[in-house]
Amino acid sequence: MKVLIYFDDYDTVKESGVGKAIDHQIKALKLADVDFSLDKNDEYDICHINTVFPKSVLFADKAKKDGKKIVYHAHSTKEDFKNSFKFSNQIAPIFKNWLVYAYRKGDIILTPTDYSRKILEGYKLDREIKVVSNGIDLDFWKKKDGDRENFYKKYGLDKNKKSIISVGLFIYRKGILDFVELAKRLPQYEFVWFGELNLNLVPENIKRAVKTDLKNLHFPGYVKQDDLRQAYSGSDLYIFPTHEETEGIVLLEALAMKTDILIRDIEIYENLIDGKEIYKAKTIDEFEEKSIKILEDQLPSLKEEGYKKAEEKSLKKIGIRLKEIYKNLLERE
Structure with a gap:
């Protein structure tokens, strides 16, 4: 065969x-x-x-x-x-x-x-x-010593601030508008969105969002896999505000990296239990509230339970x- x-x-x-x-x-x-x-x-x-x-x-x-x-x-x-x-x-x-x-x-x-x-x-x-x-490639998506230092240095992040990342194309479906809004609401944290798309292909509201001038908002574009691995490892929270997926490989990557995770509560992820393996939010206000609670240790980390879901795949x-x-x-x- x-x-x-x-x-x-x-x-x-x-x-x-x-x-x-x-x-x-x-x-x-x-x-x-x-x-x-x-x-x-x-x-x-x-x-x-x-x-x-x-x-x-x-x-x-x-x-x-x-x-x-x-x-x-x-x-x-x-x-x-x-x-x-x-x-x-x-x-x-x-x-x-x-x-x-x-x-x-x-x-x-x-x-x-x-x-x-x-x-x-x-x-x-x-x-x-x-x-x-x-x-998911569990052999590749692993933390290494120095990841946080390298991540913060590579993108010029403030070492005194905790950081939030997301990964995806510059499209509405991926939740980029909510990510930018969160950066506006939470200037005490660094926000980094990995991924890109020719802005000529997207509507004006997406263009404006990507061009938002905030000191705590960064768009490095498409990066190599090891740079992305460093970002999952070196950041404090991975947010996946997507509105629709057929699976979402980036979520599997975050789970494998034992990253703290906050996702949009949509049907495809109903098998992931909010507060057990992952945290979920439905509205921008919930994303804001839960982001703060996760980053300020007011909610327990679910990294180990989340990793078990990655192991299944x-x-x-x-x-x-x-x-x-x-x-x-x-x-x-």
Whole structure:
């Protein structure tokens, strides 16, 4: 059994969650001793596709014509496409139709969470849909000595202030407006948002937010993975104010790093219990109140309980799960 991880669109998505998902699949398959290739010209039995660009869909057609099995990994939905780029809400219905067309190319569809599976089931894809987390590399996402000092020095943060970070594109869906508002309300803390997006692609309110001139608000842009690891390790609180996700790999990273975490209370994270494994907030006022309580030690740290959730999604376990799915797919008549 040999698997092709379709790689032609990787450079386009490498800085996104889909790019990280592909990276994770590669490592997971290595850990599970699955024979795989990134070269579409190699011989293979199963093609695993993560992207929905026209080139990806055309390749699925070619692979199917050549008698190969197709695993289509559904990372995107209409719901998480909305509230992203300019005109994304208007385009969303068309995008959904395209997703349906693309995902139906698969002999089986994979998606990261029960929540995203429920959404996809509403699309009437007429395909088996299995849940496989994108997983987390527990070997990489670990604290190291000197992380806090390096983090504060690299971004010129005030050593006398505690720090709050978040990670994501400059889009409304990721909660960037609330993050900037929190920075305005809480000048006693440093705020750092990692990630970026061409501002020509976003609405004016997002542009204004990113250009907000505050001494305690920082936008370093896209950074290397080890710099991000340092940030999780060296900061005092990770806030994830996202409005919609299919999983949220950055949340898995924060859990793995044993970071104190505050997320928006949305349906996808109903399996994470507020006050047990993680803290949650629904409104900007709740985010403000809980941020202060966490940072001022008025709420207990949940780092160890949160780490247990990351352990459940280790890449070793994901590799075993993928291997099982591939084998079962090949055994079908």
